[in-house]
Amino acid sequence: MRRLATCEPYHSSPMPASRVRRATPGDSEGIRRIYNAAVLTTTATLDLVPRDAGEQRAWMAEHSGVYPVLVEGEGEEVWGFSCLSAYRPRPGYATVVEDSVYVDEARRGQGIGRSLLEAAVEAARTHGFHSVIGRVITEQEASMALHRACGFDVVGIEREVGRKFGRWLDVALLQRML
């Protein structure tokens, strides 16, 4: 797998119209704002406590090379982000990668989530991964539909593995083979 520096521009996306690029440290607060809104008000993530600025910077530093953070936005404004993360720590899982994608509530329904997820899939392909898995809370209909629209199939459901806001939550595993 080719390793890229954290802030190298993301050139391998085949979507010339897209403004998706690799995140830089300057995107950290924009990403944190979008992510923390999801933590506090939605079941999109099973994180329960918002990230502080230091935690966000540490998360950014962990996501480099074959595990990039991608952003779409204008100037210093971040409209949404996607990322790739290790799926499981054991070495036998090294050819699988997990995606995440979040779009600012005010920017949804404009194709940004699709651009970000497609760019993440393309990054996974470029870096030699064999498949991408999204772990999506089943009640997150937009994310379920987005993954399906980007060629992911539901390959399993984990029943009531999540608990947030006093409710049990099912997690769907959506996989796209590369």
Ligand SMILES: CC(C)(COP(=O)(O)OP(=O)(O)OC[C@H]1O[C@@H](n2cnc3c(N)ncnc32)[C@H](O)[C@@H]1OP(=O)(O)O)[C@@H](O)C(=O)NCCC(=O)NCCS
């Ligand atoms: C899921 C999410 C990223 C979608 O972002 P978005 O920019 O609004 O999505 P897009 O406009 O690119 O839509 C792409 C496709 O996704 C599906 N989709 C998006 N929003 C949808 C909705 N509210 N209901 C049903 N399908 C939806 C559609 O198939 C759509 O294609 P279409 O426009 O041709 O119908 C966004 O709703 C979000 O940030 N949700 C909260 C975070 C989350 O659940 N993240 C997943 C955790 S991994």
